[in-house]
Amino acid sequence: MDYFVPLCHLGCKMGTMQDLKAPVLAAFRVEHLFVSEGHRYVGRHGKEPLDFPTIEVDEVRCVSRRGILGDRFYDSPEGHKGQVTFFSMEVYESMCAKLGVWDKPPSVLRRNVFVRDIDLGSLTGAAFSLQGVGFEGVEECRPCYWMDAAFGPGAEDFLKGRGGLRARVVCDGVLRTSPL
Numbered sequence: 001m002d003y004f005v006p007l008c009h010l011g012c013k014m015g016t017m018q019d020l021k022a023p024v025l026a027a028f029r030v031e032h033l034f035v036s037e038g039h040r041y042v043g044r045h046g047k048e049p050l051d052f053p054t055i056e057v058d059e060v061r062c063v064s065r066r067g068i069l070g071d072r073f074y075d076s077p078e079g080h081k082g083q084v085t086f087f088s089m090e091v092y093e094s095m096c097a098k099l100g101v102w103d104k105p106p107s108v109l110r111r112n113v114f115v116r117d118i119d120l121g122s123l124t125g126a127a128f129s130l131q132g133v134g135f136e137g138v139e140e141c142r143p144c145y146w147m148d149a150a151f152g153p154g155a156e157d158f159l160k161g162r163g164g165l166r167a168r169v170v171c172d173g174v175l176r177t178s179p180l
Contacts, residue, residue, distance in 0.1 A: 029178040030131070031089050032106050032114035033060050035071040054107040059176040062133045062169045068112055081138040082166035086120050087111035091162045101152040108150045111141065111164050113175065120165040127170065134171025141166045 036054045060068045067074040067083030076083065092106050092114070106114050113130075123137035143159035 028118040028130070029089075029116040030113060030175060031116055031177065033057050033175060033177055034107050034110070034112055034114075035060060035068055036110065037070065037072060054110055056107060059174050060112070061174050062172060064134075064169050064172050067169060071112065081168070082141060083169050084113060084135065084167045085111040085141045085164055086113045086115060086123075086167060087141070087164035088118065088120055088162070089114050089116040091159070091164075095151070095155065095158050098158060099152050099154050101155075104151050109147070109164075110150070121162075123165055123167075129171070131173065131175050132171075133169065133173035133175055135167040136170050138166045138168055140164070 034054045034056055060071070062068055062084065063074070065083075067076065073083050087106070087109060089106070092109070096102055096104070120137075121140070123135075124139060126137045128135055128137065140161070141164035143156045143163040145156055147155035147159060
């Protein structure tokens with residue numbers, strides 16, 4: 001079992017630390033980690049998605065101000081809000097049950113870090129640490145209409161308000177899937 005830790009305990013420096021609300025300490029599990037080298041849906045309105053699969057890995061290297069090494073959002077323009085995306089396994093499982101879809105893996109949602117036992121919404125605007133890597137929770141990772149094509153009809157509506165968390169990396173480190 002791992003724990004979220006307030007970022008200030010890491011000695012990382014962020015100019016807005018005082019302005020960020022404190023995260024809630026809670027046990028969590030990292031169940032899946034995914035990367036994709038390219039954008040499948042960005043800029044593809046009215047066109048077919050591109051062939052950039054989401055690949056599951058055992059660990060990812062997070063680089064401050066840059067994102068996940070090898071991922072499509074690595075080295076995005078300054079101020080990009082989603083260097084890393086988090087998603088709740090409980091939301092994924094609830095969506096599978098509600099929509100009756102059991103043949104779609106978490107990877108179709110194209111989020112990077114799938115966690116269990118964390119209220120991701122509580123981390124919006126918060127600085128936090130996960131396995132020693134520092135993050136700043138920025139905003140909800142809002143779903144788009146592609147979710148219906150990737151997961152199934154009704155996915156976009158189901159995910160409104162629970163589409164995950166977009167975050168910036170503020171302290172380097174490696175994330176690994178948690179042992180069972």
